[in-house]
Amino acid sequence: MYTQGLDQAGKDQEAGAETPEHLEAFQKRIDAEEKIEAKDWMPEAYRRTLVRQISQHAHSEIIGMQPEGNWLTRAPSLKRKVILLAKVQDEAGHGLYLYSAAETLGVSRGQMVADLLSGKAKYSSIFNYPTLTWADIGAIGWLVDGAAIMNQIPLCRCSYGPYARAMVRVCKEESFHQRQGFDIMVSLCRGTAEQKAMAQDALNRWWWPSLMMFGPNDANSKHSAQSMAWKIKRFSNDELRQKFVDATVPQADFLGITMPDDALVFDKDSGHYSFGEIDWQEFMDVVAGNGPCNRQRLEKRNKAHNDGAWVREAAQAYAEKQAACAAA
Amino acid sequence: MTDKEWPLYEVFIRSRAGLSHRHAGSVHAPDDQMALDHARDTYTRRTEGVSIWVVRSDRIVASDPAENAAFFEPAKDKIYRHPTFYEIPDGVENL
Numbered sequence: 317m318y319t320q321g322l323d324q325a326g327k328d329q330e331a332g333a334e335t336p337e338h339l340e341a342f343q344k345r346i347d348a349e350e351k352i353e354a355k356d357w358m359p360e361a362y363r364r365t366l367v368r369q370i371s372q373h374a375h376s377e378i379i380g381m382q383p384e385g386n387w388l389t390r391a392p393s394l395k396r397k398v399i400l401l402a403k404v405q406d407e408a409g410h411g412l413y414l415y416s417a418a419e420t421l422g423v424s425r426g427q428m429v430a431d432l433l434s435g436k437a438k439y440s441s442i443f444n445y446p447t448l449t450w451a452d453i454g455a456i457g458w459l460v461d462g463a464a465i466m467n468q469i470p471l472c473r474c475s476y477g478p479y480a481r482a483m484v485r486v487c488k489e490e491s492f493h494q495r496q497g498f499d500i501m502v503s504l505c506r507g508t509a510e511q512k513a514m515a516q517d518a519l520n521r522w523w524w525p526s527l528m529m530f531g532p533n534d535a536n537s538k539h540s541a542q543s544m545a546w547k548i549k550r551f552s553n554d555e556l557r558q559k560f561v562d563a564t565v566p567q568a569d570f571l572g573i574t575m576p577d578d579a580l581v582f583d584k585d586s587g588h589y590s591f592g593e594i595d596w597q598e599f600m601d602v603v604a605g606n607g608p609c610n611r612q613r614l615e616k617r618n619k620a621h622n623d624g625a626w627v628r629e630a631a632q633a634y635a636e637k638q639a640a641c642a643a644a
Numbered sequence: 645m646t647d648k649e650w651p652l653y654e655v656f657i658r659s660r661a662g663l664s665h666r667h668a669g670s671v672h673a674p675d676d677q678m679a680l681d682h683a684r685d686t687y688t689r690r691t692e693g694v695s696i697w698v699v700r701s702d703r704i705v706a707s708d709p710a711e712n713a714a715f716f717e718p719a720k721d722k723i724y725r726h727p728t729f730y731e732i733p734d735g736v737e738n739l
Contacts, residue, residue, distance in 0.1 A: 356709045405689065412686050416670040419652070425672055426649045482669065489690075628674075632648060635674035 334359055346547050351477040354420035362546055365539065366476055367421050369548065374414035375432045376440035379613050381407045383447045384456060392450060399496050400453065406489045413482040420478045433618050441599060442529050444607030451504055451511075451518035457497015459519075459526040459564065465490045466560045467530065470550035479548075498567065505571040512573070519568065520576040527591075528599045530557040561589050651700055653679040655687055658695040665697050673698075 339359055345352065352358055381404050388404065391397035415425055431437035442460055447453065468490065471483040504515040531537055531553040543549040551559075565582075568575055579592035601607065650672040656665035668687045673679035679698040688696070707715055723729050732739055 353709065355706070402689075409686055409689060412671070413669055419670070424649060425652075485669075631674045631678060632650070635678070638675060 343545075346475050346545075349547075350475075351480065352475055353477045361542070362548075363421050365543060365546070365548060366479065367418055367423050369543075370414055370418040370421070370479055371423065371428045371431070372438050372440075374411045374418060374428065375437050376443060377407045377411035377414060378432065379439045379443045379617060382613055382616055383443055383445070383609075384453060386447045387450060387453050390450070391453075396500070403457070403493050403496060406493065410486045410489070413485055414479075417478040417482040429621070433614075433621055435605070435614055438603065440529060441602040441607065442525050444602050444609045444613060445521070445525050446609050448521075449514050449518060451500070451514040452522065454497050454500030454504060454515065455518035455522040457493050457495075458501050458567070459497075459522050460529070461490055461493040461497060462564060463526045463529045463560050465494060466556050466563075470556075473547075473550060475547040501571055501573075505573060515571065516573045519573050523575050523577070524594060524598075525602075527557055527561070527594055528602075530554070530560070532596070532599075558588055561591055565589050650674045651702070653683070653698040654701050654704060655679075655683040656697040656699070657683075657687060657693040659692055660694055665695065668692075670701060671698070 384404050391400050468483055468487050472480055474480045501515055504511045534552045534554045537553050577592045583590050652670050652672055654670050655668045657668045658665045671682040671686055673682050683696050683698050
């Protein structure tokens with residue numbers, strides 16, 4: 317998406333000052349619900365915020381292939397296996413849509429990949445938890461993709477055009493992800509007592525980390541207010557988390573399994589479920605790189621990248637040879 | 645990273661016959677054929693297209709948004725190019 321041209325625009329812009337008039341005109345466009353496109357003038361902080369958010373989002377999709385990839389060879393049937401393969405392939409696709417959206421802001425693909433591989437870049441905390449049983453694949457689709465949808469639907473209206481368009485595509489596909497996960501949970505919960513216990517165990521382990529996906533409480537979320545003003549975010553972390561809880565608890569009731577939260581109760585007055593306190597220390601630890609699988613995820617990503625080097629080199633060599641033949 | 649970054653290609657997809665190609669996103673690829681293959685795998689996993697165009701991003705010539713006012717200005721004062729400019733007398737039909 318016009319990356320090269322954009323690099324140039326970025327440099328010109330740095331030379332020019334961000335005058336109050338510029339900033340005010342920009343905010344007016346945002347307030348009028350105009351979309352910002354790649355080559356439009358934008359404040360450097362807006363650009364930086366989007367690069368950080370979109371690239372982290374892309375990295376999350378790429379790392380997100382690992383927990384589920386873990387069960388590809390052990391899916392319980394051929395049907396489940398082809399479905400899971402399609403889902404994991406979608407995650408790769410989502411990563412690519414998002415990298416391509418981030419590149420419109422003037423950051424190179426190579427730089428983003430390098431930052432992921434070196435551990436400098438962050439990705440969603442949820443993917444640092446292990447998938448111990450097949451039921452975890454159900455729980456991930458149902459809860460993790462369910463939480464992702466809550467987050468991502470408002471992003472389809474994000475003020476930055478290329479990100480919003482990428483999210484429209486992503487959201488269409490996430491819906492399949494969530495349903496296939498719930499379908500796995502339904503099968504397990506209608507199965508033997510042992511299978512239903514597996515489903516409950518997966519819910520016990522994935523519920524709290526899923527709630528953490530929405531990020532810190534609003535009071536502690538350092539980027540939130542500005543992102544809301546720029547209409548990058550449309551709802552606060554706590555609002556989205558509440559929506560997710562309200563939507564998900566009745567689904568667990570249907571399955572006949574229960575959230576691992578003694579404080580969870582429906583509040584008739586507000587019409588919402590109130591729930592217990594999240595273990596924020598655990599969240600901070602995982603974000604800081606000390607979750608159950610952080611090191612393993614990065615090692616595996618690096619190995620995959622390095623093992624694929626010969627393919628990239630061969631493709632490059634072939635392209636150069638063809639170009640040389642064509643020129644001769 | 646020692647990898648040389650592959651060129652960027654913009655991807656345009658015709659979703660079905662009768663519609664024009666529409667920008668879908670971009671891919672990196674070492675050559676044109678692989679750009680097409682990557683575009684297919686990335687943007688048409690659910691039969692979203694019947695035809696794909698890929699074009700190297702650095703070959704696209706684009707207007708500059710900073711110059712929008714001057715660039716598009718010549719069309720702004722020619723309201724007589726729109727049918728709504730013309731008043732139709734009462735009683736006249738099929739016009």
